[in-house]
Amino acid sequence: MDERLEAEGEVAVARLAVDSGDLRHAAKHLGNALTADPGCPDAYEALGELAATVGGPAAALELFPADEPYIGSVACVAQLHAAAGQWEPALSALAAVIGAEPERPWAHVAWLADPGLPGRLSPDAVTQAVAGLSRDLPDPLPPQLRDGVRPFYALVRAAVAAHPGHTLLHAMASTLARRFGDVSDAVAWAERARQLEPGHWQAVILGTALLAAGRHEDALAVWEAEIARDPSDLDLYVDVAELYGKTGRPAEGLARLDRALAAEPDHPKAAPAALALRHAVDGGTRHLLALSDHLRAHPDHGYAAHLLGELCADQPWLGHVHRAFEASVNALHQMLAAPESARDHEIELLGSALEAPSTRLAVRMGFPRSKLDYQSVHAPDPRLAQYRVDTALWRFEGPDGLEGRPAVAPPTPRAAELVRQVAALSWSAPNAAYDHAVRLAGLSAEDLLAVCVHPPLPREDEQGAYLLGRQPEMWVRAVQTFACLGLAHHRADEPWQDSRRRALLLDLLYGPEDWTNEAAGFALLATAWADPTSREDIGARLVDRMMAVGKAWQDRDATILASLCHLVLACPWLQETFLDLATKMLAAATEYHAQPAPDEAERRAEITSALAARHTPQPPKPRSLLTRLFGRSR
Numbered sequence: 001m002d003e004r005l006e007a008e009g010e011v012a013v014a015r016l017a018v019d020s021g022d023l024r025h026a027a028k029h030l031g032n033a034l035t036a037d038p039g040c041p042d043a044y045e046a047l048g049e050l051a052a053t054v055g056g057p058a059a060a061l062e063l064f065p066a067d068e069p070y071i072g073s074v075a076c077v078a079q080l081h082a083a084a085g086q087w088e089p090a091l092s093a094l095a096a097v098i099g100a101e102p103e104r105p106w107a108h109v110a111w112l113a114d115p116g117l118p119g120r121l122s123p124d125a126v127t128q129a130v131a132g133l134s135r136d137l138p139d140p141l142p143p144q145l146r147d148g149v150r151p152f153y154a155l156v157r158a159a160v161a162a163h164p165g166h167t168l169l170h171a172m173a174s175t176l177a178r179r180f181g182d183v184s185d186a187v188a189w190a191e192r193a194r195q196l197e198p199g200h201w202q203a204v205i206l207g208t209a210l211l212a213a214g215r216h217e218d219a220l221a222v223w224e225a226e227i228a229r230d231p232s233d234l235d236l237y238v239d240v241a242e243l244y245g246k247t248g249r250p251a252e253g254l255a256r257l258d259r260a261l262a263a264e265p266d267h268p269k270a271a272p273a274a275l276a277l278r279h280a281v282d283g284g285t286r287h288l289l290a291l292s293d294h295l296r297a298h299p300d301h302g303y304a305a306h307l308l309g310e311l312c313a314d315q316p317w318l319g320h321v322h323r324a325f326e327a328s329v330n331a332l333h334q335m336l337a338a339p340e341s342a343r344d345h346e347i348e349l350l351g352s353a354l355e356a357p358s359t360r361l362a363v364r365m366g367f368p369r370s371k372l373d374y375q376s377v378h379a380p381d382p383r384l385a386q387y388r389v390d391t392a393l394w395r396f397e398g399p400d401g402l403e404g405r406p407a408v409a410p411p412t413p414r415a416a417e418l419v420r421q422v423a424a425l426s427w428s429a430p431n432a433a434y435d436h437a438v439r440l441a442g443l444s445a446e447d448l449l450a451v452c453v454h455p456p457l458p459r460e461d462e463q464g465a466y467l468l469g470r471q472p473e474m475w476v477r478a479v480q481t482f483a484c485l486g487l488a489h490h491r492a493d494e495p496w497q498d499s500r501r502r503a504l505l506l507d508l509l510y511g512p513e514d515w516t517n518e519a520a521g522f523a524l525l526a527t528a529w530a531d532p533t534s535r536e537d538i539g540a541r542l543v544d545r546m547m548a549v550g551k552a553w554q555d556r557d558a559t560i561l562a563s564l565c566h567l568v569l570a571c572p573w574l575q576e577t578f579l580d581l582a583t584k585m586l587a588a589a590t591e592y593h594a595q596p597a598p599d600e601a602e603r604r605a606e607i608t609s610a611l612a613a614r615h616t617p618q619p620p621k622p623r624s625l626l627t628r629l630f631g632r633s634r
Contacts, residue, residue, distance in 0.1 A: 007037035011046045018046075018053055026050055027063035027076070035072030038106050047076055048083070057083035071100055082111040088125040091155075095129040098152055099136030103144065107151040118158040123166040126159040130172040134179070140212075141179040153180060160189060167196035171205045183213040200230055207239070216247050227256075234260045238269045241277060250277040272304035279311060284579075286572035288312065292431050292529050309428035316566045317522050320426040321477045324362070324515065325559040325593045326355045328372060329473050332363050336470055343367060343468075353378050356559060357394045357404025358480065358515035361455060362473035374402045378556035382513035386548050391507035393453050393516055404512075406453035408446070415447035420456040423482040425467075425474055430570070433485060434526035440486030445504060448486045452508075452516050455479040480516055484508065484523035496527075496534045509545050513552075517545065518563045525567050539571040543578045550585050562589040 010033035017026035027050065033043035051060035057080040064077050075097050081090035090111070097106045111117065118126075133152065141149065153176055160173045170193035177186040190206035203226035210219035223240045227233075237260035244253030254277050260270040272291055279287035288311055295304040312319035328349050335341055347370035349363065354377040363370050377383065383396050383404075395407040410416070422440055427433035440448065458464030458475045467475040487508075490501040505527075508520035521542055528538040546564040553561050565586035569579060 003037040004040060007033040007040035008042055010036060011040070011042045014046055014050070018050060023050065023054060024063050027060075027073070031064070031070050031073035031076050033072065034075045035070060038072075038075060038104050039108060044079060044109075047079055051080060051083065057081070058086070071097055075106060079109065079111075082109075087117065087120045088122065091121060091125060091129045092132070095133045095152065098149060099133045102137060102141075102148050105148055107148060109151075112151050112155055115158075117155060118162045121159060123159065123163040123169045126156060126163075127166070127169045127172050130156055130169075130176055134172065134175045137176075137179050139175075139179050140181055146180060149180075153177075157185075164192075165196060167193045167199075167202065170196070171202050174205050174209050178209055178212045183209065187213050187215075200226065200233065204233075204236060204239075211243065216243060219243060220247075234264055234267050235269060238267075238273045241270075241273055245277045245280050250280045253277050254281075266298075268298070268301045269303045272301060272307050276307045276311060284572055285318070285570050288318065288429075289529060289570075289572050292429055293532070296431065296530070305428065305432075309432075312429045313426075316563070317525065318430060318566075318570060319428070321474060321481055322518060322563040322566060324356075324359070324473045324477065325562070326359045327351060328355055328359050328363060332366050332473065333471070336366055336472075344369060347371070349373070350375065352376065353556065354382060354402050354404075356382075356514040357396075357512070358453075358476060359473070360404060361453070362476045365455070365457070365468065365472035365476060376400075377402060380552045380555065382552070382556075382558070385512055386510040386545065389507040389511055391449065391504055392511065393449060393508065394512055394514065396512075404514075406450075408450045408453060410454040411447040411450035415443045416451060416454070416456040418443065419448075419451045419479060419483055419486070420459060422486075423475075423478045425463075425478045430522070430526040430529040433481075433522075434488065434530045437482050437485030438489055440482065441489035441492065443486055445487060445490050445500065448483045448490070449504070451483040452480045452519070477515055477519065480519035481522055484516070484519040485526060487520075488523040488527045496531065497537065502537075506541060509541060513549065513558060513560060515560070517549075518560050518567070521545065521564060521567045525570055528571065535571070535573050539568075539574045539578075542568050542571060543574065543582075546582060546585070550581075553585075553589070559593075562586055562593065565589065 010029045014026040014029035014033065017023070017029060030043055030047050030050065033040055033046075037043070047060075048057075050063070051057040054060050054063070061077060061080050061084075064073050064080070074093055078090050078093035078097060081087070081093060094106065094109070094112065133149075137149065138145070156173050156176055160169060163169055170189045174186045174190040174193065177183075177189060186209040187206070190202070190209040194202040194206050203222055207219040207222040207226075210216075210222065220240065220243055223236060223243070227236060227240065237256045241253035241256040241260075244250060244256070254274060257270050257274040257277065260267055261274065264270070272294060275287045275291045275294065279291075288308065291304055291308045291311070295301060295308060298304065309319075314320075316322040328351055331349055335347060343366070345367055347363070347367040349370065349372045351372070351374045354374045360372050363372050377400070383394075383401065392407045394404045397403045397405050411419075418440060422437065424433075424436065427436065455476050456479065458467045458472075464475075484505060487501055487504050490504065491499060492501070494500060496502055505520045505524050508516050509524065511517065524538045524541060528535045542564065546561070546568050549558045549561050549564055552558045565582040568574065568582040569586070572579070
């Protein structure tokens with residue numbers, strides 16, 4: 001229903017309630033009207049009529065309980081306070097409403113634009129209103145939210161001009177100006193606040209304004225001077241340390257954090273910030289895992305979760321599903337991007353060499369009437385499992401055995417729908433993906449395995465429409481990833497080493513070369529990040545699979561190699577031998593896939609060199625090497 005029509009309907013009901021004497025019922029419907037449409041003129045007119053009925057706006061306030069949680073009712077309270085000349089509670093209530101829904105035009109009310117209003121308000125009241133609002137607004141304020149907040153900001157600017165000697169008003173106005181991108185005013189007001197009263201918060205706000213203006217060294221100077229004057233604010237040490245990191249001096253930042261941690265070893269921001277800076281210095285994933293372990297030990301440390309999410313966001317598998325490299329996926333993208341393409345088109349693709357069987361799932365998701373065939377299979381045969389496995393997802397049919405088909409029946413509709421709702425392309429960190437998948441713990445292993453090869457269509461939302469129309473392979477990979485994460489929660493009470501969940505995931509990891517190898521590998525990795533006792537075992541299995549696929553890549557393409565390398569590199573507890581090997585193979589595989597027309601022999605020679613470098617003159621087989629290093633075979 002149209003917002004204005006809904007609001008007018010609520011107003012009509014409110015007027016009927018007034019006529020019948022049910023004034024509280026009328027007040028409720030007027031609140032509903034403003035909730036539907038904050039700019040509805042009939043709602044404000046009817047609110048005035050209601051106030052007249054009960055003896056004025058001050059009396060009408062009694063019809064709106066103080067604990068009323070609905071935003072439209074709070075907007076009515078703000079309007080009634082203003083009508084009664086109670087400007088300060090009116091401003092406070094309006095600020096709360098704007099902060100809750102800054103995208104809507106709550107601030108576009110006539111009384112807020114009254115040029116005489118700043119003179120009727122105490123600077124303390126404006127300061128408190130700005131402080132409350134600033135806590136709720138993002139920094140910076142996105143352009144689409146600014147129009148809704150701008151009338152309030154105009155009042156604040158007028159109040160600053162009317163009260164040039166009020167330090168806290170200038171300081172809080174600076175925070176609002178910064179959110180609007182008015183950095184020159186933000187700095188000027190913050191400097192004025194500090195001149196009037198050189199207190200702690202004035203220094204903090206000035207440094208933040210300078211930082212927003214790009215004056216990093218000036219911000220550091222202000223904050224360092226404040227720390228020297230008052231060393232009690234350990235959060236400011238964190239701000240200083242992170243600013244050193246942003247300006248390319250993480251070692252100096254670490255020195256500040258060491259001082260903070262010496263004063264408070266369990267400070268909720270200092271320890272995570274130190275790990276983030278050490279990651280900036282050292283790279284790799286060691287400090288990311290330490291940050292994840294810190295969060296597991298201190299789940300209430302939200303700053304650790306924030307930093308971990310930031311640092312993992314752009315990293316394959318740490319923050320999102322790894323991309324696919326198959327030639328047929330590239331062809332699928334080209335066909336989907338064609339203006340004349342439609343899902344009901346009959347598509348025929350012929351590949352020169354057999355690819356991961358999951359590729360067929362993606363092609364048929366994009367074009368259900370498609371046909372995908374291959375001319376040959378290159379040795380070593382990717383259809384063969386690395387070891388004997390008890391769980392088979394694929395069978396290979398056709399005259400030459402080149403048609404990969406699901407080896408299990410479809411899942412139950414309930415299981416398919418639950419995985420459809422839970423699957424995601426990205427997450428804040430591996431431990432977060434592991435936790436998110438706990439919703440799948442109640443599904444049977446058979447259903448979870450079946451979903452891997454019978455993926456449901458994407459959800460019917462904007463992202464789902466994009467994936468179906470442009471990148472169906474990413475949805476298939478997301479479904480497989482979360483189905484495997486569901487397996488990681490299967491019979492979670494069983495000790496890891498002898499558990500069915502371990503056996504199932506290793507069967508998928510070591511099965512025929514396919515995207516399900518990668519999905520199972522990530523589920524193993526996420527388990528290792530969540531359970532330190534499983535790390536040695538899981539790291540060994542991931543290295544084993546990576547090396548086997550790397551050896552195959554010397555003779556033919558193995559599109560899952562880069563993904564497996566990323567998984568190994570996310571196991572920083574492994575010996576440097578294997579991390580170095582993964583780094584070299586990843587670089588070679590990435591360069592190979594980045595070339596529009598690669599020299600295949602040359603690229604594979606790089607992989608061969610990387611594999612041989614650590615194991616000359618006679619490289620042992622992967623399994624025997626792992627047995628020697630870790631003391632056990634699979």
